[in-house]
Amino acid sequence: SAVISQKPSRDICQRGTSLTIQCQVDSQVTMMFWYRQQPGQSLTLIATANQGSEATYESGFVIDKFPISRPNLTFSTLTVSNMSPEDSSIYLCSVRRQGAGELFFGEGSRLTVL
Amino acid sequence: GIQVEQSPPDLILQEGANSTLRCNFSDSVNNLQWFHQNPWGQLINLFYIPSGTKQNGRLSATTVATERYSLLYISSSQTTDSGVYFCAVIIQGAQKLVFGQGTRLTINP
Numbered sequence: 001s002a003v004i005s006q007k008p009s010r011d012i013c014q015r016g017t018s019l020t021i022q023c024q025v026d027s028q029v030t031m032m033f034w035y036r037q038q039p040g041q042s043l044t045l046i047a048t049a050n051q052g053s054e055a056t057y058e059s060g061f062v063i064d065k066f067p068i069s070r071p072n073l074t075f076s077t078l079t080v081s082n083m084s085p086e087d088s089s090i091y092l093c094s095v096r097r098q099g100a101g102e103l104f105f106g107e108g109s110r111l112t113v114l
Numbered sequence: 115g116i117q118v119e120q121s122p123p124d125l126i127l128q129e130g131a132n133s134t135l136r137c138n139f140s141d142s143v144n145n146l147q148w149f150h151q152n153p154w155g156q157l158i159n160l161f162y163i164p165s166g167t168k169q170n171g172r173l174s175a176t177t178v179a180t181e182r183y184s185l186l187y188i189s190s191s192q193t194t195d196s197g198v199y200f201c202a203v204i205i206q207g208a209q210k211l212v213f214g215q216g217t218r219l220t221i222n223p
Contacts, residue, residue: 031209033210033211037155041215042200042213042214042215042216043157043200043202043213044213045210045211045212048209048210058210090155092157094211096209101144101145101162101164101204102145102147102159102162103145103147103202103211104159105149105157105159107155107156108155108156108157110155
Protein backbone atom coordinates (compact mmCIF):
# COMPACT_ATOMS: atom_id res chain seq x y z
CA SER A 1 0.00 0.00 0.00
CA ALA A 2 0.96 3.68 -0.03
CA VAL A 3 0.78 6.24 2.73
CA ILE A 4 -1.07 9.25 1.35
CA SER A 5 -1.43 12.45 3.36
CA GLN A 6 -3.92 15.14 2.43
CA LYS A 7 -4.12 18.62 3.86
CA PRO A 8 -6.37 20.15 5.01
CA SER A 9 -8.59 17.34 6.26
CA ARG A 10 -11.50 19.76 6.42
CA ASP A 11 -12.18 23.44 6.00
CA ILE A 12 -15.00 25.93 5.97
CA CYS A 13 -14.60 28.54 3.26
CA GLN A 14 -16.34 31.70 2.17
CA ARG A 15 -17.96 32.07 -1.21
CA GLY A 16 -15.63 33.54 -3.82
CA THR A 17 -12.41 32.42 -2.18
CA SER A 18 -9.99 29.72 -3.34
CA LEU A 19 -8.44 26.83 -1.43
CA THR A 20 -5.48 24.62 -2.25
CA ILE A 21 -5.43 20.97 -1.17
CA GLN A 22 -2.14 19.15 -0.88
CA CYS A 23 -1.46 15.46 -1.47
CA GLN A 24 1.84 13.95 -0.31
CA VAL A 25 2.79 10.30 -0.94
CA ASP A 26 5.48 8.41 0.98
CA SER A 27 7.04 6.96 -2.17
CA GLN A 28 7.23 7.64 -5.88
CA VAL A 29 4.10 6.82 -7.82
CA THR A 30 3.39 6.90 -11.53
CA MET A 31 -0.21 7.99 -11.52
CA MET A 32 -1.94 10.59 -9.35
CA PHE A 33 -5.61 11.45 -9.63
CA TRP A 34 -8.03 13.90 -8.04
CA TYR A 35 -11.62 12.90 -7.33
CA ARG A 36 -14.65 14.79 -6.05
CA GLN A 37 -17.47 13.34 -3.98
CA GLN A 38 -20.49 15.58 -3.64
CA PRO A 39 -22.81 14.98 -0.66
CA GLY A 40 -24.60 11.65 -0.95
CA GLN A 41 -22.99 10.88 -4.30
CA SER A 42 -20.32 8.59 -5.68
CA LEU A 43 -16.80 9.59 -6.62
CA THR A 44 -16.14 11.42 -9.88
CA LEU A 45 -12.74 11.89 -11.45
CA ILE A 46 -11.72 15.54 -11.84
CA ALA A 47 -8.36 15.06 -13.53
CA THR A 48 -5.17 13.07 -13.84
CA ALA A 49 -2.19 14.97 -12.44
CA ASN A 50 0.76 14.65 -14.81
CA GLN A 51 4.26 15.25 -13.58
CA GLY A 52 5.84 18.27 -15.21
CA SER A 53 2.96 18.97 -17.56
CA GLU A 54 -0.63 20.12 -17.57
CA ALA A 55 -3.20 17.88 -15.95
CA THR A 56 -5.67 15.91 -18.05
CA TYR A 57 -9.20 16.99 -17.16
CA GLU A 58 -12.40 14.99 -17.43
CA SER A 59 -15.48 16.28 -19.17
CA GLY A 60 -17.16 18.95 -17.08
CA PHE A 61 -14.00 20.05 -15.27
CA VAL A 62 -11.75 22.90 -16.41
CA ILE A 63 -8.32 24.13 -15.47
CA ASP A 64 -9.48 27.62 -14.53
CA LYS A 65 -11.76 26.20 -11.86
CA PHE A 66 -9.53 23.32 -10.69
CA PRO A 67 -5.87 24.13 -11.36
CA ILE A 68 -3.60 21.19 -10.53
CA SER A 69 0.13 21.01 -10.04
CA ARG A 70 2.42 18.00 -9.81
CA PRO A 71 6.02 19.15 -9.48
CA ASN A 72 7.43 15.69 -8.70
CA LEU A 73 6.53 12.01 -8.30
CA THR A 74 5.33 12.28 -4.69
CA PHE A 75 3.38 15.56 -4.45
CA SER A 76 0.38 17.22 -6.06
CA THR A 77 -1.98 20.08 -5.31
CA LEU A 78 -5.57 20.78 -6.33
CA THR A 79 -6.96 24.30 -6.07
CA VAL A 80 -10.70 24.91 -5.97
CA SER A 81 -11.09 28.44 -7.33
CA ASN A 82 -13.77 31.05 -6.78
CA MET A 83 -15.76 28.67 -4.62
CA SER A 84 -19.53 28.51 -4.41
CA PRO A 85 -21.74 26.37 -2.13
CA GLU A 86 -21.98 23.83 -4.97
CA ASP A 87 -18.28 23.11 -4.48
CA SER A 88 -18.96 21.72 -1.01
CA SER A 89 -17.62 18.19 -1.37
CA ILE A 90 -14.99 15.73 -0.28
CA TYR A 91 -11.92 15.96 -2.52
CA LEU A 92 -9.73 12.86 -2.65
CA CYS A 93 -6.27 12.21 -3.98
CA SER A 94 -5.57 8.77 -5.44
CA VAL A 95 -2.31 7.14 -6.48
CA ARG A 96 -1.07 4.12 -8.38
CA ARG A 97 2.45 2.71 -8.36
CA GLN A 98 4.26 1.64 -11.50
CA GLY A 99 3.49 -1.96 -12.38
CA ALA A 100 0.74 -2.15 -9.79
CA GLY A 101 -2.92 -2.48 -10.56
CA GLU A 102 -4.38 -1.27 -7.29
CA LEU A 103 -5.19 2.37 -6.52
CA PHE A 104 -5.10 3.89 -3.05
CA PHE A 105 -6.82 6.98 -1.70
CA GLY A 106 -5.92 9.68 0.75
CA GLU A 107 -8.15 10.48 3.74
CA GLY A 108 -9.95 13.16 1.78
CA SER A 109 -10.45 16.89 2.29
CA ARG A 110 -13.97 17.86 3.30
CA LEU A 111 -14.80 21.38 2.09
CA THR A 112 -17.84 23.35 3.14
CA VAL A 113 -18.50 26.59 1.29
CA LEU A 114 -20.79 29.13 2.93
CA GLY B 115 -18.31 5.17 -21.30
CA ILE B 116 -18.39 2.15 -19.07
CA GLN B 117 -21.42 1.63 -16.83
CA VAL B 118 -20.93 0.32 -13.30
CA GLU B 119 -24.12 -0.68 -11.52
CA GLN B 120 -24.31 -1.73 -7.90
CA SER B 121 -27.16 -3.43 -6.14
CA PRO B 122 -28.94 -3.10 -3.87
CA PRO B 123 -28.62 0.66 -3.34
CA ASP B 124 -29.55 0.30 0.33
CA LEU B 125 -29.41 -2.64 2.71
CA ILE B 126 -30.47 -2.73 6.37
CA LEU B 127 -29.59 -5.79 8.43
CA GLN B 128 -29.35 -6.95 11.99
CA GLU B 129 -26.00 -7.68 13.55
CA GLY B 130 -24.89 -11.22 12.75
CA ALA B 131 -26.61 -11.42 9.37
CA ASN B 132 -24.86 -12.22 6.09
CA SER B 133 -25.07 -10.09 2.96
CA THR B 134 -24.16 -10.13 -0.72
CA LEU B 135 -23.46 -6.98 -2.68
CA ARG B 136 -23.34 -7.05 -6.46
CA CYS B 137 -21.45 -5.02 -9.09
CA ASN B 138 -22.22 -5.29 -12.80
CA PHE B 139 -20.05 -3.61 -15.41
CA SER B 140 -20.61 -3.08 -19.10
CA ASP B 141 -17.14 -3.57 -20.60
CA SER B 142 -14.02 -5.68 -20.21
CA VAL B 143 -11.89 -4.53 -17.29
CA ASN B 144 -8.33 -5.03 -16.11
CA ASN B 145 -8.91 -3.68 -12.60
CA LEU B 146 -11.78 -4.08 -10.18
CA GLN B 147 -11.66 -2.86 -6.61
CA TRP B 148 -14.07 -2.90 -3.67
CA PHE B 149 -13.95 -0.08 -1.13
CA HIS B 150 -15.65 0.66 2.17
CA GLN B 151 -16.32 4.29 2.96
CA ASN B 152 -16.76 4.73 6.68
CA PRO B 153 -18.96 7.40 8.28
CA TRP B 154 -15.97 9.77 8.47
CA GLY B 155 -15.54 9.64 4.70
CA GLN B 156 -12.39 7.54 4.59
CA LEU B 157 -12.18 5.18 1.63
CA ILE B 158 -10.72 1.86 2.68
CA ASN B 159 -9.41 -0.70 0.20
CA LEU B 160 -11.11 -4.06 0.65
CA PHE B 161 -10.16 -6.06 -2.41
CA TYR B 162 -8.26 -5.69 -5.65
CA ILE B 163 -9.93 -8.44 -7.66
CA PRO B 164 -10.03 -8.19 -11.47
CA SER B 165 -10.85 -11.92 -11.53
CA GLY B 166 -11.16 -14.91 -9.23
CA THR B 167 -11.98 -15.15 -5.53
CA LYS B 168 -10.33 -13.66 -2.47
CA GLN B 169 -11.09 -13.79 1.22
CA ASN B 170 -10.09 -11.58 4.10
CA GLY B 171 -11.62 -12.54 7.42
CA ARG B 172 -15.38 -12.16 7.31
CA LEU B 173 -15.24 -10.61 3.86
CA SER B 174 -14.80 -12.33 0.55
CA ALA B 175 -15.16 -11.29 -3.08
CA THR B 176 -15.60 -13.02 -6.41
CA THR B 177 -15.23 -11.52 -9.87
CA VAL B 178 -16.41 -13.36 -12.97
CA ALA B 179 -14.79 -11.21 -15.63
CA THR B 180 -16.26 -13.10 -18.58
CA GLU B 181 -19.77 -12.40 -17.28
CA ARG B 182 -18.91 -8.87 -16.14
CA TYR B 183 -19.91 -8.96 -12.52
CA SER B 184 -18.41 -9.07 -9.06
CA LEU B 185 -19.86 -10.02 -5.68
CA LEU B 186 -18.83 -8.92 -2.20
CA TYR B 187 -19.86 -11.18 0.67
CA ILE B 188 -20.00 -10.04 4.26
CA SER B 189 -20.61 -12.68 6.88
CA SER B 190 -21.61 -12.28 10.54
CA SER B 191 -22.12 -8.53 10.10
CA GLN B 192 -21.03 -6.12 12.82
CA THR B 193 -22.17 -2.55 13.41
CA THR B 194 -18.72 -1.36 12.31
CA ASP B 195 -19.46 -2.79 8.85
CA SER B 196 -21.95 0.05 8.32
CA GLY B 197 -21.12 2.55 5.62
CA VAL B 198 -21.10 2.74 1.85
CA TYR B 199 -19.49 0.02 -0.26
CA PHE B 200 -18.18 1.04 -3.67
CA CYS B 201 -17.17 -1.05 -6.62
CA ALA B 202 -14.80 0.62 -9.10
CA VAL B 203 -13.27 -0.56 -12.37
CA ILE B 204 -10.67 0.39 -14.93
CA ILE B 205 -11.52 -0.65 -18.47
CA GLN B 206 -8.86 -2.27 -20.61
CA GLY B 207 -6.57 0.29 -22.18
CA ALA B 208 -7.52 3.05 -19.75
CA GLN B 209 -5.99 4.41 -16.54
CA LYS B 210 -8.87 5.92 -14.59
CA LEU B 211 -10.99 4.23 -11.96
CA VAL B 212 -14.74 4.52 -12.59
CA PHE B 213 -17.02 4.13 -9.57
CA GLY B 214 -20.45 2.65 -9.16
CA GLN B 215 -23.08 4.49 -7.15
CA GLY B 216 -22.45 2.42 -4.06
CA THR B 217 -24.47 0.28 -1.66
CA ARG B 218 -25.32 1.87 1.68
CA LEU B 219 -25.18 -0.83 4.36
CA THR B 220 -26.67 -0.25 7.79
CA ILE B 221 -26.10 -2.86 10.49
CA ASN B 222 -28.36 -2.48 13.50
CA PRO B 223 -27.40 -3.88 16.91
